[in-house]
Amino acid sequence: xxxxxxxxxxxFMILLAILRVGEDAYGVPIAAEIExxxxxxxxxxxxxxxxxxxxxxxxxxxxxGDPSGVRGGRAKRYFHVTTKGVRAVEDTRGALxxxxxxxxxxxxxLA
Amino acid sequence: xxxxxxxxxxxxxxQNAGCDEPxxxxxxxxxxxxxxxxxxxxxxxxxxxxxxLCQTREHPILLLRALTMAVVxxxxxxxxxxxxxxxxxxxxxxxxxxxxxxxxxxxLVTGMLLGFGASMVGAWIVAMLHGPVRVPATLFLFVLAAxxxxxxxxxxxxxxxxxxxxxxxxxxxxxxxxxMVAAGTLIGGPCYRRLGDARARIIxxxxxxxxxxxxxxxxxxxxxxxxxx
Numbered sequence: 515x516x517x518x519x520x521x522x523x524x525x526f527m528i529l530l531a532i533l534r535v536g537e538d539a540y541g542v543p544i545a546a547e548i549e550x551x552x553x554x555x556x557x558x559x560x561x562x563x564x565x566x567x568x569x570x571x572x573x574x575x576x577x578x579g580d581p582s583g584v585r586g587g588r589a590k591r592y593f594h595v596t597t598k599g600v601r602a603v604e605d606t607r608g609a610l611x612x613x614x615x616x617x618x619x620x621x622x623x624l625a
Numbered sequence: 626x627x628x629x630x631x632x633x634x635x636x637x638x639x640q641n642a643g644c645d646e647p648x649x650x651x652x653x654x655x656x657x658x659x660x661x662x663x664x665x666x667x668x669x670x671x672x673x674x675x676x677x678l679c680q681t682r683e684h685p686i687l688l689l690r691a692l693t694m695a696v697v698x699x700x701x702x703x704x705x706x707x708x709x710x711x712x713x714x715x716x717x718x719x720x721x722x723x724x725x726x727x728x729x730x731x732x733l734v735t736g737m738l739l740g741f742g743a744s745m746v747g748a749w750i751v752a753m754l755h756g757p758v759r760v761p762a763t764l765f766l767f768v769l770a771a772x773x774x775x776x777x778x779x780x781x782x783x784x785x786x787x788x789x790x791x792x793x794x795x796x797x798x799x800x801x802x803x804x805m806v807a808a809g810t811l812i813g814g815p816c817y818r819r820l821g822d823a824r825a826r827i828i829x830x831x832x833x834x835x836x837x838x839x840x841x842x843x844x845x846x847x848x849x850x851x852x853x854x
Binding site: 540541542545557558559560562563578581582584585586588589590591 | 631636644645646647648649650651652653654655657668671672674675676679
């Protein structure tokens with residue numbers, strides 16, 4: 515089975531959230547970014563499931579930070595978007611823009 | 626500053642489900658920052674559901690083996706214990722006359738306790754030997770036992786050709802036995818961690834065997850929501 519070319523909406527949001535957060539992108543700020551901008555609650559398990567899938571597909575890479583007391587001695591897992599991930603974001607945005615264009619019902623769009 | 630304590634049971638469930646340590650750390654951090662216990666529990670349930678789906682999808686053959694093994698182990702333990710304690714291998718019918726009412730009660734209660742113990746040990750062994758599918762295996766066994774508890778009176782009614790359902794205390798004890806099996810499964814499944822290093826050794830051997838005999842099954846277990854064992 516060939517890999518998917520475009521991202522799901524949730525994967526798209528996660529990649530954008532990682533890019534917005536920057537260097538300090540681990541689970542908590544990524545979820546907060548999605549909740550803050552999308553205005554919907556996000557299950558943390560869903561975030562990690564999607565991040566694992568994105569990492570398996572080479573779209574993000576992760577590294578472990580240092581453990582801290584407030585986290586029960588557990589390390590943070592920092593994520594960053596790979597070049598392939600950035601390309602996937604651009605491809606998906608291009609596809610969405612193409613779909614958006616030329617729809618008269620969507621006032622204020624690119625029509 | 627005092628760090629707020631997360632619900633210990635929820636934390637234990639997350640650890641036993643093999644959730645990623647940074648993921649658990651994230652939940653603890655948010656809880657310490659002011660999230661409620663209800664929020665923590667909701668995230669725990671969702672994480673268990675995600676682990677259930679993930680493990681089931683990735684290791685269907687291993688899960689089937691775990692469930693089969695659980696039924697065999699539980700039945701064998703129940704059979705042996707019943708034979709030793711009651712001096713009989715007839716598991717489902719009382720060997721004492723019905724007029725000996727107290728002894729009948731004793732028989733049923735003994736059956737419930739045996740069912741509980743056998744289920745707990747069976748679920749414990751299966752969870753220990755099937756790390757990658759311990760969440761779905763335990764939950765499926767629990768659901769099976771609970772379904773039997775619900776279906777038992779109706780099955781008995783059809784079997785006895787009774788026109789309508791009647792409440793008989795005997796039924797309550799029969800249902801109770803299935804519920805005890807369900808409870809034993811739910812307790813026994815997550816308890817395997819107490820074995821410590823021995824567990825790790827057994828799982829290592831189990832995964833090694835799976836690697837050669839169940840093509841494609843075990844080695845995909847490095848996904849974060851799948852167990853680390």
